[in-house]
Amino acid sequence: MNMEGINLEEKFSQFDELWSPKIIAQMNDYHFKLAKIQGEFVWHSHPETDEVFIVVSGSMRIDFRDSYTKLNEGEMCVVPRGVEHKPIAEGECHIMLVEPAGTINTGDTRGERTKAADIWI
Amino acid sequence: MNMEGINLEEKFSQFDELWSPKIIAQMNDYHFKLAKIQGEFVWHSHPETDEVFIVVSGSMRIDFRDSYTKLNEGEMCVVPRGVEHKPIAEGECHIMLVEPAGTINTGDTRGERTKAADIWI
Numbered sequence: 001m002n003m004e005g006i007n008l009e010e011k012f013s014q015f016d017e018l019w020s021p022k023i024i025a026q027m028n029d030y031h032f033k034l035a036k037i038q039g040e041f042v043w044h045s046h047p048e049t050d051e052v053f054i055v056v057s058g059s060m061r062i063d064f065r066d067s068y069t070k071l072n073e074g075e076m077c078v079v080p081r082g083v084e085h086k087p088i089a090e091g092e093c094h095i096m097l098v099e100p101a102g103t104i105n106t107g108d109t110r111g112e113r114t115k116a117a118d119i120w121i
Numbered sequence: 122m123n124m125e126g127i128n129l130e131e132k133f134s135q136f137d138e139l140w141s142p143k144i145i146a147q148m149n150d151y152h153f154k155l156a157k158i159q160g161e162f163v164w165h166s167h168p169e170t171d172e173v174f175i176v177v178s179g180s181m182r183i184d185f186r187d188s189y190t191k192l193n194e195g196e197m198c199v200v201p202r203g204v205e206h207k208p209i210a211e212g213e214c215h216i217m218l219v220e221p222a223g224t225i226n227t228g229d230t231r232g233e234r235t236k237a238a239d240i241w242i
Contacts, residue, residue, distance in 0.1 A: 003185060003204065005196045025199050027171040027219060030151070032197070050148040056195075064124060074177075075126045076153070078146050083124065098148060098219065 008034065008056055012094050014121045019113060021097055021105055022121040033097040034121075035105075041087045044107035051079045051099045058093030062086070129155065129177055133215050135242045140234060142218055142226055143242040154218040155242075156226075162208045165228035172200045172220045179214030183207070 011024050011034055019041060021033035037060060053062065054076040062069045062077060063086040069077050079085050106114045132145050132155055140162060142154035158181060174183065175197040183190045183198060184207040190198050200206050227235045 003183070003188070003190055003198060003200060005190050005192050005198050007193075008195045008197070025173070025197065027173045027199050028202075028221075030219075032173070052146070052148045052153070062124070067124070069124055069126050071126050072128075074129045076129070076146065077124060077126050078148050079124060081149075100149075 008096065011121055012036070012056070018092075019105065020115045020119070021117075022119050024121060026101065029101050030098060031101045031103070033099070035095050035097060036092060037087060037089045037095060038092045039089065042106055042109055042111065042113050043084055043086045044109040045082050045084045046079075046099070046103060046107040047082050049100050049103060050081050051103070052097065053077050053079065053087070054096040054098070056094045056096055058089065058091055060087060060089040060093045060095065063088060129217065132242055133157070133177070139213075140226065141236045141240070142238075143240050145242060147222065150222050151219060152222045152224070154220070156216050156218060157213060158208060158210045158216060159213045160210065163227055163230055163232065163234050164205055164207045165230040166203050166205045167200075167220070167224060167228040168203050170221050170224060171202050172224065173218065174198050174200065174208070175217040175219070177215045177217055179210065179212055181208060181210040181214040181216065184209060 021035040023031045023033050025032040055071045059072045142156040144152045146153040176192045180193045
């Protein structure tokens with residue numbers, strides 16, 4: 001069993017790819033993932049699960065169909081299951097995601113932005 | 122549905138009580154909780170679930186029966202289900218916990234440190 005400390009900055013230093021979440025920890029059947037984002041992502045939803053966004057550094061916005069949420073460093077948001085959303089970041093933003101193992105980054109939308117959901121760093 | 126941003130520092134400013142986790146968000150059947158800790162907690166385990174500790178500010182240590190993990194700001198640790206542990210913080214430390222709704226802070230040990238598991242802020 002791995003009970004070591006996990007340093008977020010050290011983990012972020014291991015990759016540069018944007019919009020490609022990397023798993024850093026597992027709790028029961030949930031994954032904690034890190035992602036670097038900049039620009040606009042695609043509209044999608046996760047019909048089967050809520051999804052947590054935590055901003056570790058930088059700032060981002062989550063657009064919903066009729067509202068939006070701005071998140072700065074030290075802020076988080078729960079996107080409810082089934083709610084269409086589009087993450088956006090003007091500058092590079094580093095985030096932690098919490099969601100069930102196997103959750104696909106583009107949810108119910110598959111395309112060139114879709115990444116594997118099982119990459120550990 | 123509440124899709125607003127949650128500011129961790131603002132939430133921490135709402136309470137001073139030590140060792141008394143407050144819920145700030147729910148994702149599916151999991152809670153995100155904030156706690157202020159200082160001193161030694163009690164030995165306990167959670168037979169039914171893993172538990173995540175994330176240090177938001179300060180530093181802490183998690184003692185296991187035959188090892189320990191030190192955590193500074195920006196570091197996290199997954200305590201596996203059933204593993205006895207005792208959190209310790211020399212100075213005041215602010216942490217976020219992630220665990221199933223209803224998880225009791227003292228796990229399988231009940232006593233004066235046991236707090237209600239359903240306090241939202």
